[in-house]
Amino acid sequence: MPLVVAALAVVTLAFMTWYAVKVLGWKPALAMIGSGLAIAYVLEEIGVHTGLIFGRYYFTALMGPKLDVIPIAVFSGWVTLLYIAWVITNLLIDGSPIPTRHTPGLIVLRAVVGALVVTTFDLNYDPIAVENGWWVWLDGGSYFGVPVHNYVGWFFVAFVSYLVHGYQLRRKQVLSLEVASKGVRRLSIVPVVLYGISGLTFILVNSGGQLGLISFYVFGIPFLVAAWKWGVWYKNLSTTTRLSAGSR
Template structure:
């Protein structure tokens, strides 16, 4: 277990560091590339250009892979292999299907295409890293909401509330993400027909909410009546992953002057995530058993070593 925790922390640090370096590159290096080239010797210009191109082409892939591994280890260690896989597989499959449908037909997000920078494209349309990011951000958002509502009754209201709140947190990330990824100096995708909301169609946000709510609902159904008795401290990893991803997108968007989308991301994403995290129980005093018509179901093992 100690080795898993160590690997999880290394990957989480790598995820955050990759975002920090990427943010610095996009805000400081790319906009001033010509000035930097003119200031260095001719012999070093080719090396500089090559390093910038390689970092821009591979940085997003490394960042997402670090996030995937960190959250996967966390889910395996904290929730167990069954709950981890029954969230990851629906999240990846449903989000990939929505992205392929979206890039092919324009539904449900709008008419858009991916550029380079996020890795190999599945069917020549969707980078393989995109559904992976949907998984680790989706699980982070859903767990924060689900654990905060653990004491809500009846049970169906708890599950519905967790799905809706989780999808809201997930979609709020996209308020800051869209301008950063499609409207700034180094875009990762573009809209064939720019929308009314800072270049993004309103339809896109409905697509994000619907897709994330769908795979969260599928996972909630597969998880059944399992009880997630996690401490507040055990939600630190999902919270850090969520906040660091929002911060990365917000930093780029703010540099481009997109303060309103970032404000919406903070109001409907960051602040609710912090409040929901705080609502989680600070301690677990006794093993909790789920009510199922007079029967008890063993709780999920949440030991943290």
């Protein structure tokens, strides 16, 4: 089972990397994925060894192979989640799967909103992980056995990652989805679908308890708004493309 967990995380990350290359172009995509892996791994290392970022915890053998004390599945999963939440955030703020403007103020705003989207994911994920023995909090915690300190850490890691991504994209030439193929434009819905599936899974797994209700709100509302905005974006883009083709 631990090997399956690691393999699944790596395969999912590989798929998300392929997706990012298709949507952003290979240079911006690899810069985002590479920096995301580095930030997630380094801050997890600091977190486990010092307890400063998330609190005092350790990963069990159920999480699979590790690089030092950090399971491969953990920092691979971090980057996959960061990218999915990044697309959701872009739709909420820009109404587009990728950012349309890169002012310093918008970069910070996206970092804040994106970090909140990522952190709300862990409101469900961490209690399930603790219940199943994937990692252990040495001092326990007031939120289903998880310390509040952990959620501050999640916000911090995501915020730093999104700030770095924002300034990376500001410097690099990102492909416009307006000139992308219809297949690539349709592909941009994938992170929204994955986000929705994650939320639905949490709701079903915890349908009889408080976490199920929490899932409904923290996943349901952002998902519905992001999905609606993607639909508006895709419809407007398709209309613009047809009009441009007709004028030629």
